[in-house]
Amino acid sequence: xxxxxxxxxxxxxxxxxxxxxxxxxxxxxxxxxxxxxxxxxxxxxxxxxxxxxxxxxxxxxxxxxxxxxxxxxxxxxxxxxxxxxxxxxxxxxxxxxxxxxxxxxxxxxxxxxxxxxxxxxxxxxxxxxxxxxxxxxxxxxxxxxxxxxxxxxxxxxxxxxxxxxxxxxxxxxxxxxxxxxxxxxxxxxxxxxxxxxxxxxxxxxxxxxxxxxxxxxxxxxxxxxxxxxxxxxxxxxxxxxxxxxxxxxxxxxxxxxxxxxxxxxxxxxxxxxxxxxxxxxxxxxxxxxxxxxxxxxxxxxxxxxxxxxxxxxxxxxxxxxxxxxxxxxxxxxxxxxxxxxxxxxxxxxxxxxxxxxxxxxxxxxxxxxxxxxxxxxxxxxxxxxxx
Ligand SMILES: Cc1ncc(COP(=O)(O)O)c(C=O)c1O
Numbered sequence: 001x002x003x004x005x006x007x008x009x010x011x012x013x014x015x016x017x018x019x020x021x022x023x024x025x026x027x028x029x030x031x032x033x034x035x036x037x038x039x040x041x042x043x044x045x046x047x048x049x050x051x052x053x054x055x056x057x058x059x060x061x062x063x064x065x066x067x068x069x070x071x072x073x074x075x076x077x078x079x080x081x082x083x084x085x086x087x088x089x090x091x092x093x094x095x096x097x098x099x100x101x102x103x104x105x106x107x108x109x110x111x112x113x114x115x116x117x118x119x120x121x122x123x124x125x126x127x128x129x130x131x132x133x134x135x136x137x138x139x140x141x142x143x144x145x146x147x148x149x150x151x152x153x154x155x156x157x158x159x160x161x162x163x164x165x166x167x168x169x170x171x172x173x174x175x176x177x178x179x180x181x182x183x184x185x186x187x188x189x190x191x192x193x194x195x196x197x198x199x200x201x202x203x204x205x206x207x208x209x210x211x212x213x214x215x216x217x218x219x220x221x222x223x224x225x226x227x228x229x230x231x232x233x234x235x236x237x238x239x240x241x242x243x244x245x246x247x248x249x250x251x252x253x254x255x256x257x258x259x260x261x262x263x264x265x266x267x268x269x270x271x272x273x274x275x276x277x278x279x280x281x282x283x284x285x286x287x288x289x290x291x292x293x294x295x296x297x298x299x300x301x302x303x304x305x306x307x308x309x310x311x312x313x314x315x316x317x318x319x320x321x322x323x324x325x326x327x328x329x330x331x332x333x334x335x336x337x338x339x340x341x342x343x344x345x346x347x348x349x350x351x352x353x354x355x356x357x358x359x360x361x362x363x364x365x366x367x368x369x370x371x372x373x374x375x376x377x378x379x380x381x382x383x384x385x386x387x
Contacts, residue, residue: 039369051277075092121146195225198228308331
């Protein structure tokens, strides 16, 4: 019998961990493994942001505790990133990455017995954050274009449904919902009094003329029951700086700030000052990064679609492709995407993330946050293996 709490025992082990560890061992043994697992931009943080952080390091004002919910100037700047919410700075809580915002939102909204709808394929953290709050995640199946509709959400709603966890552009699928689709989902949520947490961390990484629309813009009727989650990690290549945020109705923001004051206090002042420089500096560097991602995305889409037994919904956002490999698996007699990923590592020397990790057996996730050369070489190995 374990001494661990039931909550700790209920946490899923990361399906990706075994693959990552195995890829590391193979690389250490001199194998030229190409990794498609990256969940972060392969670019450095832009210079003007680093310079602001350097100056902050030397400023004694940044050397001490600050307000748990974040620096007033940063909270004010964050309100401008979600204009449809017309929120006050007091409704913003600056967190250690968007990940902490997800956890805090679940902790302050959910009770044991509550259910949270989590459309699959989902980012791995969502169900765990729900479980750690003592509530129950309910995976909602996707349709053929990897999206969820109000009809399917309604079929999965019970009187215990408290929250919908929503993300667009999506990790792991790269799908971007249209304004019309978002409006319908928002209307459904408002009609049934379901809270929505909308994770918009990939909002500036969209391609082919597609623009990400915020759920708050598409469906203002959700605003009384709405938490917006975002951060600087993906837009500004700042994953290691750990700055995210939530914007919520006053009571929720106050509870999240209070929780954070006991949990972790303020996010590092140096990182907050860097995040402020990022928001004030505009999106030029993000657009340059987006151009490189788009070039790689196009290569990836073409090459995956040319791979035997693979079909793909074209990703229009984030930096992931999420091909359906169920036909390939049956052709090769492989029973799960975890086994397929492990075989690809051994036989094609490529590391990919199995769809099971995201509640989508029969799929693989390929990140396009790697060099053009490695991407083409890795996908060509995949094609040869699959043929
Ligand atoms: C959908 C989604 N939300 C949130 C995050 C967390 O971002 P952060 O680095 O700000 O914690 C990630 C990171 O992979 C993500 O993919």
